[in-house]
Amino acid sequence: MSAAVDVATFLAAVTPDRRQREAGVLDRLFREVTGWGPRLWSGGMLGYGTYDYTYASGRSGTFFATGFAPRKAKLSVYIMPGYADFSAILERLGKHKTGKSCLYVNKLEDVDLEVLKRLIRAGLDDLGTRWPVHPT
Secondary structure, eight states, X not given: XXXXXXXXXXXXXXXXXXXXXXXXXXXXXXXXXXXXXXXXXXXXXXEEEEEEEEOTTSXXXXXXXXXXXXXXXXXEEEESXXXXXXXXXXXXXXXXXXXXXXXXXXXXXXXXXXXHHHHHHHHHHHHHHHSOEEOO
16 A cells, blocks of 8 residues: 555544544645655654654654644644744644644644644754754
8 A cells, every 4th residue: 555545544534524624634734834745654643754863872763854643632733853942933823732842732723824834844944953854
């Protein structure tokens, strides 16, 4: 099965219906901002772009550069790796909660999608100053 089919199958299986519609909107938004297609990662996450990292401890790996997960309770939007202070953008985003490298949104209508686009771009730009980012 191709990666495109995997993504389409994944998006078609998102429940409930509202969350499935929101996942479609986010997929189009991430494609627009990044210029890349998504890759399905374990845990039901769609990632756009990748980066290879090696920490001072010697631990290394590859992870997606930005992406989202359409969870039933909330949408999780991943802005990696969470080093930069995006508070000025977040103040204009709308209703959300933050974690170390992600933000949580109850309903997509609670946030300004244009501000979300700026946040995704800012996160990618910041990540690119730390690790080379590769298209997917």
